[in-house]
Amino acid sequence: MAAVAAASHVGGRQFLGRMWTKAFSIPCRHHKQKKKWAATRPKISAKRLALQNFDMNYSMQFGSLWPSIRVSLLSEKKYGALFNNFSNIEQITQELECLNAVDFILESQKVVQDLNPAAGHQDSESAVSTGPLAVPAKSQAQPPPSLSTLISPNIKCYTFPKGDISLFPPARPDTIGILGYYLLDAASVLPVLALNVQPGDFILDLCAAPGGKTLALLQTGCCRELAANDVSISRTGRLNRVLHSYIPPNVYDIVRITSGDGRKWGDLEANTYDRVLVDVPCTTDRHSVMEEDDNIFKSMRKGERQMLPMLQLELLVSGVLAAKPGGEVVYSTCSLSQLQNEYVVERAVELLNIQYNIEVRVEDLSIFRRLFQDTFTFFPNCRLGELVVPHLSSNFGPMYFCKLHRLG
């Protein structure tokens, strides 16, 4: 069976394939019954099929929260403007602030100060660190040092406040042709923040195209080298074009772009990277209910859809194997599905332990919920990782992210 074959590719253990097949209810071929369709049976659109599928699964997963998430998924999404530190900083800051947008990452500093009010009365020389959120009073322009030990530094992303549905105008090129900001779902910056990139890090972005998160990683100014991979040649072309529009040639020099199957990276470059981002292909829930084009719920893509959790598992395992012992890995999707989110993480932890004797610790990211609650709506009951759910007042996401620390 295909599921078992794919599991063998990960680790050669048939039991995983059986476990997986059971968990995801992939029907065995010999139990399939041929259905007879009337020639006149109306074709159901992929968007409609996606919504039916979500209604069935997510009403169980989210209970009374589902109607609110559903209507938000079907409504216009909000954007954030990822600030380009390589452009004209003063001009772009002024432009974005004139629109009444705020940098939601800088704003989170206020939350830190609320959590630790004593920090507001100390100067930065005398501040005593009393806990993970202790911050010195100074430094309005930079996140406080303790915050920058939790999240990747130097990333700025502007959003409009909750309830404000204003739109950003398209970014314009500056005098040397570099664009000032990149429009994206602001929640997609969260996995990059969670990766907690440190100066001199060697970074792998395993599924990188079209490049929003790669660009955010480069904004940290911390990457010694960044390997950006995506299996799709056309999409790596797009990634290349994005990078050329946003970063100067000397920064481009630290980026290595490849078009390979990320599942092979664990073999090809084992124990290599300080930080790995595994932003996997998924059911892209918002896209699936809104767009017919490139929709994974098209009937001809049924097999691909059913195999997604297996592909996600293989990519995550490969990403962890490519990380150095002690390295950190962030797994992310833009789906609400537990099967593609927590279950994949659980299976990966299990498989790494059993098959490779590698211990992995799943990090607690609940601080993200407190830091960014003014910008995003978080699902409060994730067992592992964090999930931003669409809400009409802050229509970002879905975005799931979970951080794994490779111990050995």
Ligand SMILES: C[S@@+](CC[C@H](N)C(=O)[O-])C[C@H]1O[C@@H](n2cnc3c(N)ncnc32)[C@H](O)[C@@H]1O
């Ligand atoms: C969610 S998108 C990545 C978005 C990207 N990280 C960003 O922020 O712009 C998932 C990507 O995974 C790529 N992909 C699918 N299968 C892959 C594989 N086996 N190895 C590497 N990339 C893969 C797809 O081509 C797609 O571009």
